[in-house]
Amino acid sequence: MRLARPAALLSIAVLTACSAPSGPAQPGAQNQGDDTFVIGISSEFENLSPILGYAADGGSLMFDGLMSRSPDLSLKPALAAQPPVTSPDGKKVTFKLRDGVTFHDGRALTSKDVVYTYTTILDPKASSPISGDYAAIDKVAAPDAKTVEFTLKYPYAPLTQRTTLGIVPDGGIDPAKPVGTGPYTFTQWTPGDKISLAANEKYWGGAPAIKKVVVAFAPDDNVRSTRLAAGEFDATVLPPKAAKRFEGQRGVTVYKQHSADYRGIMFPSKPAVTGDRAIRKAFSLAVDRQAMVDSILAGAGEPAFGPVPHDIAWHNKEITGNPAADLPQATKVLDDAGWKPGSDGIRAKGATKASFTLMYPAGDSLRKELALAAASDAKKAGIEVKLAGLDWDAIEPRMAQDALMMGYGSPYDPDYINYDLFHSSQAGKGFFNPGHYSNPAVDKVLEKGRESADPAVRKQAYDEFQKLIREDEAWTYLTFLKHVYVVRGSYQGIQQSVDAHEHATGGLFRDIHTWKPGV
Incomplete structure (x- = not known):
């Protein structure tokens, strides 16, 4: 969602910010002969089709893109034989x-498959939620079976980054049995429970050593922690406080990984209260971000004042603020705007x-705690925040009226x-x-940034x-969060990176094969 990235604009600080594991990994269940690795994640996939947005940033075990990412975020060829060639204009x-690449059903990969994937995303009839990410593409052609040509409406610097999108076979995939070229093949989807995968023994990158992967869905943080402690999960992602019980525990390793993943409050612009900039500004001044980092995140994060982390060179150094609450300034803003x-x-x-309602996903303990803290801080300035813990099906239709504790970031x-979240053309498109x-x-500068190659x-x-x-x-x-992964057992080849806000098997699990x- 949820591209050629100028290397000079990514600071070295980001690439070195990943924390080391908190303790020695000891042999666990996986090392004792069980060839199934069970990952617990917080949300179930809406679908398994890259065309419909599944793992568009490359965090899939079933699909490959033309390009993939190394742990340092640099791009490397995947289904492409080499980096692309861009014309002078x-x-x-x-x-x-x-x-030598084949799909899981034995069909050989050709350029027609790539053309089909991208043209279908751009076809209005497909109703792809990620079509806006590829709006720069005018057409995609296959001059021969091994060549793919993208013709753009304008120079689009992020295009190569966008080609981490998984490729599906020409003609599409059966939603009940998706077919890709990735290191794992689809076995079964049990709605509300899990997805089962098996190693692709003919994978072009080499057969995975872990032969079976189960991705289990457990929205509640405490449930994931309990199931990991009970040995039902081999790995999961937890809020920092929930992960503390595993630090130093024999047979378990805790990885704290830097991310661009933020938590923030989205305000609907049409209602009278949240549509008032004075309310929003006072609310922001009233919240104590540093206290949230220290207590709720147990130090595994940092205060955020915008969507770009300070240690990425795209960050505007002028975007800063007081990590602690500034209640006098918050009350002045409200007084000046006539809020008595x-x-x-x-x-x-x-x-x-x-007064306004702030929604959060009920099973997400981290967002709940942040919402509680923000509501408590805002009340000191005279702003009433009514909290509503709901499931996503209940949240989605209310987002134009009620504020939401959201998570995003790349x-x-x-x-x-950023284009998806703030350009007016994307208004009301689901979670965009x-x-x-x-x-x-804002529209103008987002278009300028998207259309320039300089x-x-x-x-x-x-x-x-x-x-x-x-x-x-x-x-x-x-x-901004540090993602905290907990892994049972000992494995060679685990490489830490810099995370985005992932909903697929990305992050630390991206290279589990x-x-x-x-x-």
Whole structure:
């Protein structure tokens, strides 16, 4: 969602920010002969089709893209035989395909499969939720069986990054049995429970050592922690406080991995209260981000004031703030805007009370704690925040009316996510721009950053973008997270990276097909 990234714009600080494991890994169940590795994740997939947005950033075990990412975030060829060639005007990008690649059903990969994947995404009839990410593509052609040519409407620097998208066979895939070229083949999907995968013994990159992978769905953080402790899971992702019980435990390793993944509050722009910039600004001033990092994240994160981490060179250094609460300034902003304290301590402007609902996914303990803390802080400034822990099906239809504790973020390119979340053309497209935010100046700089091939021009555009949404307080950004993975047993080949906000088997698990059991 959820591209050629100028290497110079990614700072070395990001690439070295991953924490080392917290304790020695000891042999676990996997090392005792069980060839199934069970991963517990927090949310079930909506679908298993790259065309419909599944693992578009490459975090899939069943599909490969033309390109993939190394742990340092640099791009490397996957289904492509070599890096692409770009024409001098930046409007034609040509890939040559790797020899000897087959789909799980035995069909040989050809350029027609690549053409089908991308043209289907761009076809309005397909209703692909990620079509906007590929809007720069004018057409995709297959001059021969091993060549793919992208013709662009304008030079689009992030295109190569976008080609981590999984390729499906010409003609599409059966939703009940998806077929890709990846290191694992689909075996079974039990809705509400798990997906089972088996090693692709003919994988072009080499057969995986771990022969079976089960991805189990467990939305509740405490449930995932309990099931890992009971030996039902071999690995999972947990909030920092929930993971503390495993630190130093024999047979378990805790990995703390740097990420561009943030938590923040999305404000709908149409309602009278959340649509008032003074309310949003005062709310942001009232929250104590540092306390959230210290207590809720147990130090595994940092305060956030915008969508780009400070240690990525795309970050605008002017985007900062007070990590602690600034209650005097918050109350001044409200006073100046005419929001007067009531007898109950809650402010009002005329007949409108400074009160709104903040939703969060009920099973996500981290978002719940952040929401509770934010509501408590806001009340001190006279803003009432009514909390609602709901499931995603209940949340989605209410996002244009009620605020939401959201999570997003990508380290790859500032076009990622930000265009989808803040360009007015994306308003109301599911979880893209759910608050219907609209600012013509923001639209203009997002388009400029997307359409320029000049790194300096793009940097200027995204600096201005960050400044504009900060001035609008379109969201209240709270924290960047360190992702905390807990793994039972000992494996060679685990490589830490810099995470995005992942919903597939990305992050630490992205390269599980290269892991080998044993010390």
